Structure formats: C-alpha cells, structure tokens
Ligand code: KIV
C-alpha cells in the first residue's frame with residue numbers, strides 16, 4: 001500500500017486563526033504531541049514574520065527528532081535565509097518557500113507578470129537548495145491559476161530542485177471534481193513530476209477542504225497539508241483527523257495509508273483546543289463531543305445489538321478514553337506520577353512536587369479527578385506563561401438582592417494592588433475591579449464558561465477573547481469556583497497581550 005505524507009501546519013497556518021497565537025513553550029508542547037501522533041512534517045512557523053516566530057521555530061527544530069521540521073519563507077533570499085537559520089537545528093529540516101501564481105494575486109498583490117513570477121519561483125528554489133536538499137515550493141492560489149501556467153511553474157521549480165510541489169487552494173474555492181482534474185493534469189502534463197511529491201493544501205471556506213484533499217489523493221497527490229481540529233485562517237484548513245480517519249475507514253476506496261497513530265488523535269485535539277482556546281464544536285467529525293454519541297433510541301438499540309449498525313469507526317480507534325475516571329483523594333504520589341506518564345507528561349522532581357501539591361488541593365474540592373483536571377493542573381502550574389500580572393485574591397459578594405461587588409488583589413512587579421468595585425453581575429464586578437488595577441484598553445470579544453468534566457463539583461473553565469490594537473488573544477482559567485476561573489482567564493489574557501505585543505505585528509505579510 002502507498003503512503004500519504006501528513007504535513008501538519010497547526011503551528012503555522014493554524015496559528016493564523018484569529019486569537020490562536022501560541023507562545024514558544026506551547027508550540028513546542030504541541031510539536032512534541034504531533035511527533036508522537038506520527039506526522040511526517042511539522043510546519044513550525046514563519047521565521048521571517050517576527051522574532052517570536054523565529055524563536056519558536058528554532059525551539060521546535062531543536063526538540064523534534066523524528067518528524068521533519070519545515071519553516072515557511074516567501075520567495076525572497078532574506079526570508080529563506082531566516083527560515084534556514086531557524087530550522088537548521090532540526091534533524092530533518094525543510095524549507096517551504098511560496099509565491100502566488102494566479103493572475104489575481106500577480107496583478108493586484110505582487111504587481112508583477114507571469115514571467116517575473118516564474119523567475120522568482122525558480123530563483124527561490126535554487127537559493128533554498130544551497131541550504132538543504134529538502135525544499136518545498138507552494139504556488140499560492142494555485143487553484144485560481146491558469147492551468148497551463150501552473151504546469152509550467154511546477155515543472156520549472158522541480159527542475160530547480162524542489163522535492164515537493166504544493167498546490168494550495170488558498171481561498172477555499174475549488175470543488176472536489178475540479179481539484180481531481182487539476183492534480184491529474186499536473187501528473188499527466190508535467191514531464192519531470194516523478195521527481196517530486198505532489199502536495200495539496202486546502203482551505204475550508206466552502207466546507208470542502210477535506211473532500212478536496214481526498215479527491216486530490218485519488219488523483220495522485222501524496223502529501224496532504226492540514227491542521228488539528230481544522231483550525232486556520234478564516235474557515236480554517238483541512239482537518240487532519242478527518243483526512244486520516246477517512247483514509248483508514250475507507251481503505252476500500254483510497255487504498256492509501258498514513259503513519260499516524262490514530263490512538264493519539266483525541267489527546268492531540270484536546271491539547272490544541274486547550275492551548276489555542278479554540279473550542280471544538282460538539283458535532284465536529286471525529287473529535288467533537290457528540291461524534292460517537294448515539295442519542296436516538298433506535299440508534300442506541302442498534303449499537304447495543306451490533307456496533308456496526310450505526311458506528312463506522314470506534315471511539316477507541318481515535319483514543320477517546322472509555323473510562324476517564326482517574327484519581328481521587330486517596331491516590332498517592334506514585335499513582336499520580338503514573339497517570340501523568342500515561343498521559344504523556346514527563347515532569348522533573350520539582351515540577352512533580354508542584355503538580356502533586358495542586359492535585360491534593362483540588363482533591364479537597366472534588367471527589368474524583370479526571371484527565372481534563374490533570375491537563376488543567378499541568379497548564380496552570382507547570383506550563384504557565386511568564387506573568388506580568390499575578391492573580392492573588394478574589395472575594396465576591398453576590399445574590400438576588402445584592403449589588404454584586406468584587407475585591408481583587410493582583411501582584412504587579414512584586415507589589416500587591418487591591419481594588420474593589422460594583423458591577424451589573426458578579427463577573428462584571430470582577431472584570432471591572434481587574435480593569436481598575438491593570439487599566440487595560442482591550443475590548444472583551446467573548447466570554448465562555450464550561451465545565452471541564454461531568455458532575456456539579458466539576459471545575460469551571462473560562463475562556464475569554466480580548467482585542468487591543470488589532471491583536472486578539474485568548475486567555476483561560478480553570479478553578480472549582482467559576483468566578484475565580486473568570487478572574488484567572490481575564491488576567492491570563494492580559495498577560496498574553498502584554499507579552500505578545502509584537503507577535504501579530506507582521507500579520508499583514510502572512511499568506
Ligand atoms: O493557503 C496557502 O496558500 C498557504 C501557502 C503558504 C501554502 O498557506
């Protein structure tokens with residue numbers, strides 16, 4: 001059976017989703033999980049976009065040993081050099097350079113003609129080859145590019161040394177049959193096509209990203225670019241879990257394999273959603289909370305008699321835990337450590353002590369702890385951001401006949417500041433008190449509260465999205481008390497705004 005290379009761009013195109021910016025530690029954490037999942041290539045970022053991106057790509061390159069690590073670069077010498085400087089630490093580095101090829105992009109965006117575009121594409125690939133043999137070229141907006149010209153570009157960049165040629169549907173415009181024809185034509189007409197792998201990269205503006213990617217694989221593409229949970233620009237990118245599970249479940253149609261260990265899909269999805277703050281919709285294929293839930297009586301009856309009646313794949317095959325109950329008040333340090341290891345966390349002694357202390361504190365509030373609680377402990381205690389603003393104390397008075405009032409203490413540069421204020425509701429009072437201390441000009445775009453596990457003693461998880469000067473950030477807070485979780489989430493988002501001032505400054509150049 002032939003294999004399809006899985007090129008994951010969660011850390012690059014996925015991160016371009018509004019508010020989904022990640023810090024360096026978070027990127028490395030996701031990259032390590034992607035490697036465990038078995039992805040062939042991890043696109044770690046766009047090093048020329050900002051110093052933050054550069055550092056993140058460098059750290060991913062240093063930490064990843066099995067997967068290839070790609071860095072994106074526009075078709076310019078400076079971008080390519082910068083990409084190489086970041087990815088050169090990887091065991092298997094790849095330079096991914098791109099240039100738009102459609103007339104719309106050439107005329108309005110780049111203001112160059114086809115001849116110049118061809119020249120630049122060839123030069124970029126030749127220049128990248130000076131650093132590594134592993135060079136990918138993307139013809140941005142390929143699906144709206146004149147097909148004769150696209151074939152010409154593909155042939156030329158392969159001659160120049162590209163080992164992968166990517167055909168992106170940058171604006172999510174193409175339909176499955178059309179895409180099949182584009183890839184088939186490239187396969188037929190480009191005479192040196194056997195020297196390179198054909199890749200596809202689909203956006204989901206019409207909800208067709210997965211279907212288009214699969215159609216291209218049927219036509220002969222052998223690399224697919226995708227993101228976990230389908231996150232990405234606008235409506236997102238093709239979702240990796242959907243493509244991989246379609247190939248696995250419908251082997252009879254595709255007869256193509258991947259190196260993905262599908263049992264790690266669920267945890268990877270959780271991790272990405274937890275870090276980016278982008279929730280997975282309940283009816284999302286493969287990883288949504290309802291993806292394997294049978295609600296109707298007829299379906300439940302059928303599944304109980306024979307799973308195959310209504311289930312085309314099992315929850316176990318994507319790693320959805322069957323029994324997620326893990327630990328309780330009486331669990332000792334050893335059991336806690338073992339569960340952490342099973343979940344893929346490797347902590348040193350000091351980190352373990354810290355996490356275990358928090359675990360015990362939590363056990364005073366909750367009878368049982370679940371994997372999600374452990375994830376929250378690790379996020380809050382071990383992987384937390386550097387903090388300009390430290391949450392110290394919260395007291396809220398609220399009720400049906402009381403004007404809600406919140407008192408908040410926050411430590412800033414070693415000094416604890418206290419403020420109290422009234423609000424329309426308790427959350428409003430908490431946020432107003434925090435604003436009095438931090439004096440933020442940011443706008444609250446969304447506030448979502450949910451329980452991270454089942455039961456009335458579940459921890460509340462609050463996600464807030466803030467915007468300031470065109471930058472969006474997502475903050476999270478978890479606590480058995482939902483008002484404390486709200487305060488933590490708001491302060492977390494304000495810390496992200498503080499430390500990420502430059503992260504979005506180069507967004508305008510992102511593809
Ligand atoms: O959507 C796109 O065209 C891209 C390319 C840079 C691959 O993201």
Ligand code: ZN
Nearest residue numbers: 013168170201
């Ligand atoms: Zn893209």
